[in-house]
Amino acid sequence: MRPLKEVLRDWEAVIGLEVHTELTTLQTKMFCDCHLSHDDPPNTNVCPVCLGMPGALPVPNEKAIESIVMAGLATGCQIQRRSLFYRKHYFYPDMSKNFQTTQGPVAFCMHGHLDLEVAGEGAAERPDCTMEKAADGSYVVPIRILRIHMEEDAAKMVHVGGTEGRITSASESLIDYNRCGTPLIELVTEPDLRTPEEARLFMERLRQTFLALGISDCSLESGSMRCDGNVSIRRRGSRDFGTKTEMKNLNSFKALHDALAYEICRQAELLEAGDVVRQETRHWEPSKRRTVVMRVKETADDYRMYPDPDLAPFDLSDEFIERCRTRIPELPLDKRDRFVATYGLRRTDAAQLAADPMTAAFFEEAARTVATEVVPTVANVIINLLPATKKVMPAQVASLAELLASDALTFAQAREVLELVDGTTDDPQRVIDERGMRQSTDADALAATVEEVLAACADQVRQYREGNRKVVGFLVGQCMRASKGSGNPKLFSRILRERLTREG
Numbered sequence: 001m002r003p004l005k006e007v008l009r010d011w012e013a014v015i016g017l018e019v020h021t022e023l024t025t026l027q028t029k030m031f032c033d034c035h036l037s038h039d040d041p042p043n044t045n046v047c048p049v050c051l052g053m054p055g056a057l058p059v060p061n062e063k064a065i066e067s068i069v070m071a072g073l074a075t076g077c078q079i080q081r082r083s084l085f086y087r088k089h090y091f092y093p094d095m096s097k098n099f100q101t102t103q104g105p106v107a108f109c110m111h112g113h114l115d116l117e118v119a120g121e122g123a124a125e126r127p128d129c130t131m132e133k134a135a136d137g138s139y140v141v142p143i144r145i146l147r148i149h150m151e152e153d154a155a156k157m158v159h160v161g162g163t164e165g166r167i168t169s170a171s172e173s174l175i176d177y178n179r180c181g182t183p184l185i186e187l188v189t190e191p192d193l194r195t196p197e198e199a200r201l202f203m204e205r206l207r208q209t210f211l212a213l214g215i216s217d218c219s220l221e222s223g224s225m226r227c228d229g230n231v232s233i234r235r236r237g238s239r240d241f242g243t244k245t246e247m248k249n250l251n252s253f254k255a256l257h258d259a260l261a262y263e264i265c266r267q268a269e270l271l272e273a274g275d276v277v278r279q280e281t282r283h284w285e286p287s288k289r290r291t292v293v294m295r296v297k298e299t300a301d302d303y304r305m306y307p308d309p310d311l312a313p314f315d316l317s318d319e320f321i322e323r324c325r326t327r328i329p330e331l332p333l334d335k336r337d338r339f340v341a342t343y344g345l346r347r348t349d350a351a352q353l354a355a356d357p358m359t360a361a362f363f364e365e366a367a368r369t370v371a372t373e374v375v376p377t378v379a380n381v382i383i384n385l386l387p388a389t390k391k392v393m394p395a396q397v398a399s400l401a402e403l404l405a406s407d408a409l410t411f412a413q414a415r416e417v418l419e420l421v422d423g424t425t426d427d428p429q430r431v432i433d434e435r436g437m438r439q440s441t442d443a444d445a446l447a448a449t450v451e452e453v454l455a456a457c458a459d460q461v462r463q464y465r466e467g468n469r470k471v472v473g474f475l476v477g478q479c480m481r482a483s484k485g486s487g488n489p490k491l492f493s494r495i496l497r498e499r500l501t502r503e504g
Contacts, residue, residue, distance in 0.1 A: 001262075001265040001266065001269050004196070004265055007265050007268045011233040011267075011271075012234055012235070012236050012238070013196075014194070014241060014244075015199050015229065015231045015260060016191040017202060017203070017227055017229055017230070018187070020186050020226050021185050021218065022182050022183065023185065024038075024182075024217045025067075025215055025216060025217070030061050030064055030101070030152045030181055030183040030184075031058030031181060032058065032059070034050055036182060038179075043175075043176055049181070050180050051097070051177060052099075066327070068150050069108060069109070069316070070327060071148055072148050073325055073328055075112040075148070077112030079109060080109070082316075083104075084106070085308045086104040087099040088100045088305050089303055092154075093155070094155040094157050096155070100152060101151060101308055101311070102151035102186075102305075103149035108148065108314070109148035109149070111144070111145070112145035113143060113144050115142050118139050118141050118201060143192045145187060145188070148185055148187045149186055152183065155176060156179045157173055157174070160172050187206065199256055200257045203253055203256055208332040208356075211357055212331050212357055220252050220253070221251070221252075228248050229247040229256060231260055231263050233271070243277040243278065245281070246281045247260065255284055259291060266291065280295065281293075282294060333354075335350075335354035343372070343375045345376055349379045350379075362394055363378065363379060363382055367398070369395065373405065374398075377401040380401075386418075388419075389419070390423060392421065395427075396426075400417060400418065403417075403428060403429065407441050407488045408438050409432060409439055413437055416437075440483070440488060449482050449483050449492075450495050450499055454475070457474075472496055476493050
């Protein structure tokens with residue numbers, strides 16, 4: 001198959017996403033009091049309601065409805081005052097009652113949007129909408145949201161005994177009904193995405209938003225957030241839609257990107273050979289980097305949906321909606337912009353810190369105790385050094401940042417110090433003094449070392465004066481060796497350049 005970049009010169013992809021998110025921060029299921037947990041033994045958190053026993057009546061979870069309204073408000077949706085639950089029928093072992101309780105054409109949240117900031121090269125042209133430029137030169141691409149509706153999750157099926165876990169070759173299927181009945185919100189976009197990269201960015205942005213709201217742990221690894229990708233292609237300049245295929249249960253950003261990329265290229269190859277694309281559901285095989293057919297796609301009529309007779313229509317009051325609105329915290333993009341304006345951080349660093357609520361809170365606690373000019377160094381430590389640690393406190397990061405900002409420590413030494421204080425209450429300032437790691441910033445003492453090194457490295461001095469500026473790195477290394485590691489390499493570099501330039 002041709003590479004994606006080449007294919008997209010001739011064809012335009014039309015992509016829509018269906019993002020399923022379990023409301024894992026709740027304590028109970030959607031329509032019963034069964035405990036929510038990914039870790040309990042299989043089939044221990046079940047009852048007549050979530051198993052669909054005759055005569056068992058569902059009772060809606062109010063906290064779950066608060067969560068979906070918050071999700072809708074955070075994504076610019078219109079909150080519908082009146083909506084219904086429906087029964088969506090299908091016969092499969094992962095739903096023992098043979099129907100799923102879900103919402104119909106009118107959901108709690110309708111017609112929202114999420115704006116993406118896409119780098120210039122990655123922003124597909126859209127003659128049908130306005131693409132504004134963001135502060136960093138990227139394009140702001142509006143992605144419409146058709147709806148966010150509430151439903152219950154199905155059971156978890158584990159296929160065993162086959163090759164690489166493939167359903168088609170498994171000898172047994174195991175079912176855990178603990179997940180059955182878990183509150184699940186499904187966000188459906190309009191077909192506004194044009195590249196696999198845009199789809200990946202949308203998922204990342206949505207995950208950050210839901211994490212900030214505190215409605216889910218959004219774990220792609222455990223399946224509490226997963227995505228179905230719908231894609232078709234059409235010739236550049238055409239407004240007609242092609243035949244779409246659906247990739248089911250993509251559980252990582254990479255899987256979403258790669259499955260869509262493969263499918264775009266596969267469809268182009270079919271059409272260019274005079275064949276047709278069939279509407280079907282496909283499965284992504286990451287080990288073989290291909291999609292394979294799972295089943296022919298069902299239509300809405302196949303589900304025989306009708307209003308659930310056991311659940312009354314919902315009438316949300318203005319007071320309920322406003323209460324949900326007051327619970328919405330500062331969202332990631334707003335937090336990013338505040339970090340840039342308040343702390344002077346680079347936009348990329350601010351975005352990385354603001355993406356996760358716990359990281360953002362850790363950063364602000366550490367930044368609170370240091371001078372303004374040290375705050376960017378705090379951010380640098382958290383982004384580049386903290387991921388390798390297990391339990392470091394904000395005060396320890398603040399102390400380390402002050403050492404780095406004053407050139408009392410190199411970045412390599414900072415990594416070593418973090419390892420030493422990890423899981424303790426030790427102050428990095430005390431640790432480096434006890435171990436003799438503090439870098440000397442005495443310019444006169446360092447200048448004397450520089451003179452010794454220059455006298456011993458006449459050949460490198462000549463190379464510098466002939467235009468080889470890279471030789472300074474070698475000379476800095478010689479200075480560090482001569483000072484037994486106690487000199488600050490930044491100061492050594494500055495003194496060396498001043499000395500060589502003055503004599504040159």
